[in-house]
Structures are given as C-alpha cells and as structure tokens.
Amino acid sequence: MPYIEELLPTIVVALVFWFVIRAVSNVDRSERAAEAKADEQINITAHHEDNKSPKADN
Structure with missing residues (x-):
C-alpha cells in the first residue's frame, strides 16, 4: 500500500x-482543418473572379 x-x-x-x-x-487539428477550408474558399472565390469576362461598355 505505501x-x-x-x-x-x-x-x-x-x-x-x-x-x-x-x-x-x-x-490544433481542428484549427488547421478550418484554416484549410477558409483558404480553399478564398482560392475558389479568387479563381471564380479571375474567370469572369469583362463586359464591354457600348
């Protein structure tokens, strides 16, 4: 016992x-997953905006 x-x-x-x-x-694992998801959303948004064709001003 002692x-x-x-x-x-x-x-x-x-x-x-x-x-x-x-x-x-x-x-830490949860924070890294959330940061990766946020980065992915930012990249998708930036890629989407780059692919927009500018409208011609007539």
Whole structure:
C-alpha cells in the first residue's frame, strides 16, 4: 500500500498532462482543418473572379 500512495500523485499528474496534450492536439487539428477550408474558399472565390469576362461598355 505505501507504494500506491507514493505513485498515485505521479500517475495523476501524468494523466492530467496526457489529457491537456490531447486537448491541445485536437484543437490544433481542428484549427488547421478550418484554416484549410477558409483558404480553399478564398482560392475558389479568387479563381471564380479571375474567370469572369469583362463586359464591354457600348
């Protein structure tokens, strides 16, 4: 039993550290996906505007 009492704080800190790193990793992954989607929308919009033919002023 004394071994468990001495190892328990280390185990708890390791689990908290693991959860925090996992959360940060998930947030980073979500942010990268959102940024890629926004960049794709910007590129589509820019490509669409480049392909418009200008109207002739008569």
